Amino acid sequence: MHFTSEQRLDGDVLEREFTLGEIPGILWTPESASASAPLILICPPPLGLGKVYSRLAGRARYYAAEYGFASATLELPGSGDRPRWAAADQARADLRRVMEAGEPVTDEIIDALVLPLVDRAVPEWRAALDDLLALPGIGGPVGYEGGIISIGVRMAAVEPRIAAANLFAGSLVPAAIFEEARQVAIPLHVLLQWDDEGNPRQAALDLFDAFGSKEKTLHANMGGHAGVPQYEIDAGARFFARHLS
Amino acid sequence: MHFTSEQRLDGDVLEREFTLGEIPGILWTPESASASAPLILICPPPLGLGKVYSRLAGRARYYAAEYGFASATLELPGSGDRPRWAAADQARADLRRVMEAGEPVTDEIIDALVLPLVDRAVPEWRAALDDLLALPGIGGPVGYEGGIISIGVRMAAVEPRIAAANLFAGSLVPAAIFEEARQVAIPLHVLLQWDDEGNPRQAALDLFDAFGSKEKTLHANMGGHAGVPQYEIDAGARFFARHLS
Numbered sequence: 001m002h003f004t005s006e007q008r009l010d011g012d013v014l015e016r017e018f019t020l021g022e023i024p025g026i027l028w029t030p031e032s033a034s035a036s037a038p039l040i041l042i043c044p045p046p047l048g049l050g051k052v053y054s055r056l057a058g059r060a061r062y063y064a065a066e067y068g069f070a071s072a073t074l075e076l077p078g079s080g081d082r083p084r085w086a087a088a089d090q091a092r093a094d095l096r097r098v099m100e101a102g103e104p105v106t107d108e109i110i111d112a113l114v115l116p117l118v119d120r121a122v123p124e125w126r127a128a129l130d131d132l133l134a135l136p137g138i139g140g141p142v143g144y145e146g147g148i149i150s151i152g153v154r155m156a157a158v159e160p161r162i163a164a165a166n167l168f169a170g171s172l173v174p175a176a177i178f179e180e181a182r183q184v185a186i187p188l189h190v191l192l193q194w195d196d197e198g199n200p201r202q203a204a205l206d207l208f209d210a211f212g213s214k215e216k217t218l219h220a221n222m223g224g225h226a227g228v229p230q231y232e233i234d235a236g237a238r239f240f241a242r243h244l245s
Numbered sequence: 246m247h248f249t250s251e252q253r254l255d256g257d258v259l260e261r262e263f264t265l266g267e268i269p270g271i272l273w274t275p276e277s278a279s280a281s282a283p284l285i286l287i288c289p290p291p292l293g294l295g296k297v298y299s300r301l302a303g304r305a306r307y308y309a310a311e312y313g314f315a316s317a318t319l320e321l322p323g324s325g326d327r328p329r330w331a332a333a334d335q336a337r338a339d340l341r342r343v344m345e346a347g348e349p350v351t352d353e354i355i356d357a358l359v360l361p362l363v364d365r366a367v368p369e370w371r372a373a374l375d376d377l378l379a380l381p382g383i384g385g386p387v388g389y390e391g392g393i394i395s396i397g398v399r400m401a402a403v404e405p406r407i408a409a410a411n412l413f414a415g416s417l418v419p420a421a422i423f424e425e426a427r428q429v430a431i432p433l434h435v436l437l438q439w440d441d442e443g444n445p446r447q448a449a450l451d452l453f454d455a456f457g458s459k460e461k462t463l464h465a466n467m468g469g470h471a472g473v474p475q476y477e478i479d480a481g482a483r484f485f486a487r488h489l490s
Contacts, residue, residue, distance in 0.1 A: 194454075194463075205450070208465075209439075217474075218439075220453075220463035229462075231487065235480065242476065 001025075001131035011065040015057065020128050023082065024049060025074040028060035029137055032068070036139020038244035039132060040071045041125060041155075041162075043147025046117070048080035049073065059233060067237050069244070070138050074128050076147070077120040087116060111174045114150045118177065122154045129161060143240045149207070150177040156184045164243035166236045167191070168228075169204035169218070181210045188216040189239040191232060196225045246270075246376035256310040260302065265373050268327065269294060270319040273305035274382055277313070281384020283489035284377060285316045286370060286400075286407075288392025291362070293325030294318065304478060312482050314489070315383050319373050321392070322365040332361060356419045359395045363422065367399045374406060388485045394452070395422040401429045409488035411481045412436070413473075414449035414463070426455045433461040434484040436477060441470045 005017040012031040017024065026049065030037060040063055044052050060071035078084045091113040098105055133140055144155050145166035152167045157180045165184075169192040188211055192204050208218050217239070221229050250262040257276040262269065271294065275282060285308055289297050305316035323329045336358040343350055378385055389400050390411035397412045402425045410429075414437040433456055437449050453463050462484070466474050 214467060215474075216467055218463065218465035220465070222459060222461055229460075231483070234483075238476070238479075 001128070009057070009061055011061055013061050013064045015060075020074065020124070020131065023075055023124055023128075024080065025072060025128060026053075026056070026060075027070065027072045027132065027135075028057070028064055029070040030064035030068050035137065037068055037070045037137060038141055038143065038240070039138050040069050040143045040145060040240060041129070042071050042073045042145055043121075043125070043151055043155075044073050044076060044079070045147065046076045046079045049075050050080060062233060063237055063240075066234075067241055069143075069237075069240065070132075072128065072132055074125060076151075077117060077124070085116075087112065091116075105172065107175060110172050111176075114148070114172060114174050115176065117148065118150050118154050121151050122158065125151075125155060126159055129159070133161070141244045143244050145236065145240075149173060153177050153181050153184065156186055156188070157181070162186060164189070164240060166239060169199065169208060170196075171199040171203040171207075173203070173207055178207065178210060181207060182212045184211050184213055186213060187239075187243050188213045189236055190216060190218045191228060191236075192218055192220040193225055193227055194220050194222050198225055246373070254302070254306055256306055258306050258309045260305075265319065265369070265376065268320055268369060268373075269325070270317060270373060271298075271301070271305075272315065272317045272377065272380075273302070273309055274315045275309035275313050280382065282313055282315045282382060283386055283388065283485070284383050285314050285388045285390060285485060286374065287316050287318045287390055288366075288370070288396055288400075289318050289321060289324070290392060291321045291324045294320050295325060307478060308482055308485075311479075312486055314388075314482075314485065315377075317373065317377055319370060321396075322362060322369070330361075332357065336361075350417065352420060355417050356421075359393070359417060359419050360421065362393065363395050363399050366396050367403065370396075370400060371404055374404070378406070386489045388489050390481065390485075394418060398422050398426050398429065401431055401433070402426070407431060409485060410434070411484060414444065414453060415441075416444040416448040416452075418448070418452055423452065423455060426452060427457045429456050429458055431458060432484075432488050433458045434481055435461060435463045436473060436481075437463055437465040438470055438472055439465050439467050443470055 001018050001020050003016045003018045007015050009015050014029050016027045063069040063071050078088050094109050141163040142161050143164045144162045149170040156165045164187045166189040169190050190208050246263050246265050248261045248263045252260050254260050259274050261272045308314040308316050323333050339354050386408040387406050388409045389407045394415040401410045409432045411434040414435050435453050
């Protein structure tokens with residue numbers, strides 16, 4: 001992990017861009033942090049970090065200023081300036097085609113779209129975690145949030161350093177990932193948009209039901225995919241504060 | 246409304262018992278209240294105020310100490326020392342009989358059990374509200390929470406002084422009340438226990454879906470009817486703080 005830039009943001013937050021091999025990422029740390037601030041991994045949506053920077057940085061600054069958490073994000077495989085791969089482009093084209101035709105999204109399309117992304121992304125996030133936890137001022141425990149729900153399921157199931165996860169309930173979840181959800185045992189906070197145009201409600205409720213965790217909370221709010229209310233940022237932070245402090 | 250006793254509780258909260266006609270109730274006010282503290286109506290479960298006092302008083306003291314809210318509760322018709330009536334006893338006996346026999350709970354039983362209680366309770370709570378809002382130190386706006394979900398639906402639908410309601414999703418909801426839910430327009434915060442032995446999950450989700458409110462949030466947690474996590478008290482208080490402050 002190499003730091004490539006550094007700036008101080010309002011509210012005594014230090015923002016550092018880094019690269020992990022070829023992968024760009026950003027780390028936000030509270031300047032007043034104790035020797036071992038908890039760390040939140042904020043997985044971005046697959047739109048490129050440039051496009052979602054202000055949303056991610058807003059959360060990270062809030063977490064730092066209000067709760068003393070450090071936060072980090074990493075560009076997903078195939079997003080932003082990272083190389084795309086032919087199979088992923090094909091899967092996206094297939095999905096677009098059936099959705100525009102009003103045809104059902106088959107398991108084959110979902111698997112082709114999501115599984116290779118999960119298989120590539122999860123080892124990258126785990127490698128980033130190795131380096132992040134070795135930095136001075138970051139001691140864990142670690143929370144995970146955001147991104148594509150299937151990456152979150154795999155991370156929560158396989159990475160023992162993650163103590164709690166805040167996930168956005170989505171559909172387009174491969175059957176294999178749905179089974180992995182049953183293995184998840186850490187506390188979960190799950191957001192659901194009640195009228196999410198791209199995520200059928202029942203599929204999201206079924207996934208919530210499938211998680212093996214004894215402590216899991218679902219927060220459902222009105223509106224579509226982009227309509228998560230502002231107050232849910234604080235609800236998520238309080239969830240992390242209960243489990244990471 | 247006549248005050249019958251008064252005591253100071255830890256945390257600078259004044260607790261006063263009162264009677265409204267023949268109906269006993271309790272009012273809790275923060276001693277440091279401004280000229281017009283918001284008021285939370287805490288509807289009790291139908292077990293008698295004596296049995297649920299410590300739970301209600303705990304919430305009221307928290308609301309007063311942390312948020313500066315006043316709170317009030319009122320004994321439900323047929324609960325505690327209030328006179329029972331034959332039709333209610335019969336409806337309860339019918340419900341017990343079919344549940345013990347594993348038979349379906351019919352609409353007739355639900356209507357007989359719930360509708361007369363709603364019809365009696367709602368005018369009492371509205372009358373209490375008249376008197377409570379006339380007291381010095383209580384200025385509204387008013388939040389409503391707790392109790393039997395059907396009373397909450399009717400109160401939220403018909404009482405314009407209630408600005409926000411925090412409800413516990415339940416079943417045994419008469420079809421007429423389900424229709425009234427569509428008329429509710431105020432912000433709602435709805436709690437659901439995912440494995441509530443007495444409240445089928447789908448019925449609770451259907452009721453949440455039916456509410457007409459543009460702003461409604463569902464918080465679902467694991468466990469049975471009595472397993473609502475402690476942190477939901479604060480989540481409810483924050484909901485009220487957003488809408489009553």
